Amino acid sequence: MWYNKKYIPNFEYILYDLYRYKEEDIKGEVILRISLEAFKIIFADNQTFMREIEKILEAFETLERQSKGIEYFETFIRYIMNARKDIKIEELYKISQRVSQERSEKIMTIAEKLINEGIEKGIEKGMEKGMEKGNMETAKAALKEGMAIELVAKITGLHLEAIDQLNKEISH
Template sequence: MKIQNPHDRFFKETFGKVEVAKDFLNNYLPENIIKVIDVDTLEPQKDSFINEELQEGFSDLLFKANINKREGYIYLLFEHKSYSSKDIAFQLLKYMVEIWEAKIKKEKADKLPVIIPLVVYHGKDSWKIGTTLGEMIMGYEDLPEDIKRFTPNYEYLFYDLSRYTDDEIKGEAINRIATTIMRDIFTKDNKGLLGSVFRAVSYLLELDDKQTGIEYFETLMRYIFSARTDLTRADFNRVVKKIETTYPEGSEAVMTLAEIFREEGRAEGREAGRDAGMEAGMEAGMEAGEAKALARTAIKLLTKKFGLLPEEFKTGISKLDPPTLDVMIDGILDYESLEEVKRYLQ
C-alpha cells in the first residue's frame, strides 16, 4: 500500500520490524494470550486490508505466527485520527474475513486460521467505544443466551496510548520511543512534545548498536516534523542542542525542517509534473510542477521565520527555477533578514 501520511510511515517503519513487533507483543499482550503465541515464529506478511477511503485514518500490519501450536495470524490495526471510530469492530471483522478468504482462495484451505486482532489508538479524544462486535448490534445484550449464539460476536484487544503514563510504557528502547511519541503527537503542545523528544533521545543511549540508533533517530525526526507542522525553528534548534549534548552520534543525522519540506516539495513537484505533462511535454511539466512546489515550500518557511511576506517577494519566488529555489531553501535557517533573500529575486 502506498504510504499516505507520516503516521502511517512511522508506524510501519517501526512495528514492521519483527524485533520491535515481538517486543510490543511480549510487553502488552495479556499473559494468557502471549503464552499460546510462539513469538519466535513471528513473520510479517505483505498484505494490507485498508482501502483508499480509510488510508488517511488507519494503517495495518499482518503477522503470521504459531498460535496454540498451529498456524495463526496477528492483525495489528493502528488508528491515527484525533477521534475514535464507532464502527471499528465492524471494520475489523471485514478485514479478518478478507484474510480468511485469501487463505481459502489462494491456498485452498478448508480450515480457517486463528486471527487475534489488536487496535492501537492515539487520538485526542478518549476512547468511549466498546471493544466487541455485539455492542454494535441493536439489542444484542437483551437477547436470551440461546438466541445470542446465532449472532456473530467477538472482542478485539485495545490499546489507547493516550492514557499510558511514562511508567506504563514498556519494552526496549525503540518500542518505548515509538509508544511515547505516538502517545504525545496529538495530545501535547509544542513544549510538552519537545519534552517527549528529549526523553526519546535519552532512550537511544540504551542501544548498543549506535548505527541503529542514528537510523531510528532520523525516522523519528522525520515523523515529528512532518506530523507537527506547527513546530518552529526555535523548537528545532532546541532539539539540535539536546542532540549535541545528549546523543552526539545523531547530530549529523538531524534533518532540518527545510530539508524535510524540500524533499516533500520535490515529490509533490514530480507528481504535479506527471499529471500536467503529456508524453511530449513531460519533462517541462515535471520541472514546472517541481518549481511550483518548491516555491510554496520557500514561502512557507520564510513566512514562518519572518512573518507575512510582501507580495513582491512571493511573486519573485514563484518565478524562480528549481535549482535556485533549492539553494534558497538550504540557507533559510541561517538568514538574518529578508534582505538576504533579495539577491535571488534580482
C-alpha cells in the first residue's frame, strides 16, 4: 500500500442532534452556547429563525466585554449570511436594533465589509477575464502573423491546447 496506517489518526466522534435540545439544556461558555444555538437554528423556518436569532443577539451582550467579542460577532454574522441566502442583512439589522443600537451599527459595518469584499472579488475576477481576453487577442494576432504555436503559448501564458484551438478557428 502507498500509505502507512500508523500515521492515519483514528478519531472517535459523537454526533448530536441539537434540534431536540432546548435552549436551557445547552450549557457551557457563552460562545459555545451561541455557536450551538446558531448551528441548531440555521436551517429552521424563517419565522423560527428570526425569533431565535434575537435571543442569540441578546447573548452577545456578555461577549462584548471580552477581547474577542467583536470578532465572534462578525464571524457569527458572516456564518448566517453565508448559510442562509434568504436572510437579508437589513432583517438582521432590524432585529438587532430591538436588542442593541450599538450591535445593529456593527451589523451594518460588517455588511459594508462584506459588500466591499464582494466588490473587490468582482474587480479581481473582471481583471482576470480582461487579461485572459487580452492574451487571447494577442495570441490571435500572433497566429495571424504566422508565429509558431509554442512561441505564442510562451509569450501569452496560454495553454497549447487553447492556442491550437484558436489557430484552427483562424484557419477556417
